Amino acid sequence: MALLDVRNLNVRFETPDGAVEAVSDLSFTLEKGECLGIVGESGSGKSQTFMAAMGLLADNGKASGEVLFDGVNLLTAGEKTLNTIRGNKASMVFQDHMTSLTPHMRVGRQLTEVLVRHRGMDAATARDAVIAMLKRVQIPEPARRAEMYPHELSGGLRQRVMIAMSLLCSPALLIADEPTTALDVTVQALILDLIREVKEKEHTSVIMITHDLGVVAGIADRVAVMYAGRIVELGDVNQIFTAPQHPYTQGLLACTPRLDDVLGKSLKTIPGQPPNLQRLPPGCAFAPRCTYRIAACAARPPLRPAAGGGLKACVRDDIQPVRAAS
Amino acid sequence: MWSYLARRILIGIPTLWAIITVCFFLMRLTPGGPFDSAAPIPPEILANLRARYHLDDPLWQQYLTYLWNLLHWDFGPSFKYKDFTVTELIAQGFPVSFQNGLAAILLAIVIGVPMGIAAALAQNSPRDYAVSGLAMTGIVIPNFVMGQLLILIFGVWLKDTGWHLPAGGWNNGAFANRILPVITLALPFVAYLARITRGSMIEVMRANYVRTAKAKGLPFRAVVIHHALKSALTPVVTFLGPATAFILTGSMVVETIFQIPGIGRYFVQGALNRDYTLVMGVTILSAAIMIMMNLVVDLLYGVLDPKVRYE
Numbered sequence: 001m002a003l004l005d006v007r008n009l010n011v012r013f014e015t016p017d018g019a020v021e022a023v024s025d026l027s028f029t030l031e032k033g034e035c036l037g038i039v040g041e042s043g044s045g046k047s048q049t050f051m052a053a054m055g056l057l058a059d060n061g062k063a064s065g066e067v068l069f070d071g072v073n074l075l076t077a078g079e080k081t082l083n084t085i086r087g088n089k090a091s092m093v094f095q096d097h098m099t100s101l102t103p104h105m106r107v108g109r110q111l112t113e114v115l116v117r118h119r120g121m122d123a124a125t126a127r128d129a130v131i132a133m134l135k136r137v138q139i140p141e142p143a144r145r146a147e148m149y150p151h152e153l154s155g156g157l158r159q160r161v162m163i164a165m166s167l168l169c170s171p172a173l174l175i176a177d178e179p180t181t182a183l184d185v186t187v188q189a190l191i192l193d194l195i196r197e198v199k200e201k202e203h204t205s206v207i208m209i210t211h212d213l214g215v216v217a218g219i220a221d222r223v224a225v226m227y228a229g230r231i232v233e234l235g236d237v238n239q240i241f242t243a244p245q246h247p248y249t250q251g252l253l254a255c256t257p258r259l260d261d262v263l264g265k266s267l268k269t270i271p272g273q274p275p276n277l278q279r280l281p282p283g284c285a286f287a288p289r290c291t292y293r294i295a296a297c298a299a300r301p302p303l304r305p306a307a308g309g310g311l312k313a314c315v316r317d318d319i320q321p322v323r324a325a326s
Numbered sequence: 327m328w329s330y331l332a333r334r335i336l337i338g339i340p341t342l343w344a345i346i347t348v349c350f351f352l353m354r355l356t357p358g359g360p361f362d363s364a365a366p367i368p369p370e371i372l373a374n375l376r377a378r379y380h381l382d383d384p385l386w387q388q389y390l391t392y393l394w395n396l397l398h399w400d401f402g403p404s405f406k407y408k409d410f411t412v413t414e415l416i417a418q419g420f421p422v423s424f425q426n427g428l429a430a431i432l433l434a435i436v437i438g439v440p441m442g443i444a445a446a447l448a449q450n451s452p453r454d455y456a457v458s459g460l461a462m463t464g465i466v467i468p469n470f471v472m473g474q475l476l477i478l479i480f481g482v483w484l485k486d487t488g489w490h491l492p493a494g495g496w497n498n499g500a501f502a503n504r505i506l507p508v509i510t511l512a513l514p515f516v517a518y519l520a521r522i523t524r525g526s527m528i529e530v531m532r533a534n535y536v537r538t539a540k541a542k543g544l545p546f547r548a549v550v551i552h553h554a555l556k557s558a559l560t561p562v563v564t565f566l567g568p569a570t571a572f573i574l575t576g577s578m579v580v581e582t583i584f585q586i587p588g589i590g591r592y593f594v595q596g597a598l599n600r601d602y603t604l605v606m607g608v609t610i611l612s613a614a615i616m617i618m619m620n621l622v623v624d625l626l627y628g629v630l631d632p633k634v635r636y637e
Contacts, residue, residue, distance in 0.1 A: 087543035099534040104556045114542050149632040
């Protein structure tokens with residue numbers, strides 16, 4: 001049985017301008033010890049998929065479908081059950097390290113309360129465990145940092161605190177939502193190493209949500225590419241990077257500058273605008289920007305096995321699975 | 327911290343002096359004088375009175391004399407209550423106003439803040455609408471209407487039941503006599519506090535760190551109490567500072583309706599009677615309390631937000 005089994009997940013937000021379908025008919029599975037990269041641009045629904053799974057949607061959001069975690073449907077589990085899972089068996093690292101820690105609480109306390117809650121530890125034992133964990137995520141002088149408030153720590157340290165927080169209970173699933181955004185490159189590498197280490201040593205399953213293809217290439221086993229709330233391509237990481245089959249994935253990779261690019265060449269872009277979720281075309285959401293567009297694109301393409309392995313949501317079978325020349 | 331405190335208190339002195347100066351000259355610029363009355367006073371008596379109170383001295387001299395006396399804790403004699411000094415009048419009335427005001431503001435906090443939190447946590451539910459409706463009612467009904475209404479209900483309609491309360495009078499501060507005036511004083515503040523708390527709580531509950539707290543699997547209660555409440559209270563404290571200063575110095579309307587011997591009425595009566603010294607006295611008192619409350623608010627910010635440092 002897969003650790004995480006998402007079936008036909010839909011996430012809708014009621015807004016004053018009408019309903020927005022942020023995630024639509026999304027299905028995928030995640031095995032134990034596997035890392036799935038979720039790639040997509042802002043608004044593609046990659047974060048909201050997991051907010052829905054963890055019961056963290058904004059008040060105006062509503063999820064339907066099934067999110068089976070260890071056989072439990074998180075969408076119908078109720079707050080009480082959810083609270084035995086969140087932060088314990090499944091934890092989440094958020095992208096905004098500036099605002100994701102409570103400003104008026106000492107960092108140490110924000111961590112110990114997780115252990116007190118889920119492991120029933122007393123304050124002193126929890127404190128020792130927290131300091132050990134802070135040391136493990138390479139925070140210098142962990143005992144002193146634990147006494148500090150979030151604003152007294154640098155961005156990199158705060159994000160390491162977030163990761164320490166998520167690892168305290170040795171979760172089976174770690175969801176990392178853009179964990180390295182807005183951090184400088186050396187800190188990025190350190191954070192990714194930490195996550196990779198947890199995955200390999202503790203067989204923690206990892207969901208790596210990012211718009212940074214480089215991050216995914218270094219850590220993921222499989223990659224799901226999302227566009228307008230749907231998965232457009234899902235496959236093995238090597239296949240996605242060397243032989244992408246969906247025109248959007250191909251476009252995305254073509255946009256990534258490479259070290260062997262000719263100097264002075266202008267950067268590539270995907271023509272057109274990201275879709276407006278309130279006015280999605282009935283068929284393929286990428287069709288208006290797609291150079292391979294045909295009449296059949298007016299119908300919604302199902303996610304189906306592709307010739308080169310993996311799954312893709314594209315009606316055409318004659319697109320060469322290549323990384324488009326950049 | 328202590329040097330900050332000392333500095334703030336020292337800064338309060340020039341502030342107070344500025345208020346005294348402005349108030350002194352404004353009072354003297356106001357047409358009329360303390361001895362104008364419907365029945366004309368014989369000129370000889372008026373001359374004697376003016377001499378007795380040094381009103382014929384040049385204004386700058388009167389001002390300096392007043393400051394000099396203030397430095398000796400002498401607020402001067404009242405012009406209207408001729409047998410009393412201003413210090414005596416305030417010493418009699420202020421404890422009464424202070425006690426009622428303190429009871430009212432505490433009542434307002436104990437009721438208003440939880441009401442606002444309850445509304446915020448169930449945004450757009452019937453409970454939320456009920457709180458918002460009540461709060462709006464509390465704000466739009468002026469206290470002279472609310473006071474009379476309470477007198478009508480508890481003093482007249484329920485006269486023959488166990489719910490009867492005195493319609494007025496002080497009775498040396500008997501508990502029953504305090505209930506209606508304190509409620510009348512508190513109601514608008516309950517309303518304001520509920521609204522402010524609701525608004526800031528709604529905002530804080532959407533913060534990323536509250537989401538983090540939920541993602542840790544903490545029970546909802548713990549999320550609210552440990553992670554949201556402190557931040558949500560900042561605007562409440564901002565409001566409470568001046569509000570407390572205001573309410574502690576008494577309310578003319580409420581003290582008149584319920585015939586309470588506080589100092590609220592001195593503000594208005596003193597100004598109408600051109601009772602120069604009395605007006606100065608109550609103004610200095612309320613300015614000093616306001617300055618103190620602002621300091622308390624600034625110190626409370628430090629309790630609520632560790633980013634605030636006193637240097």
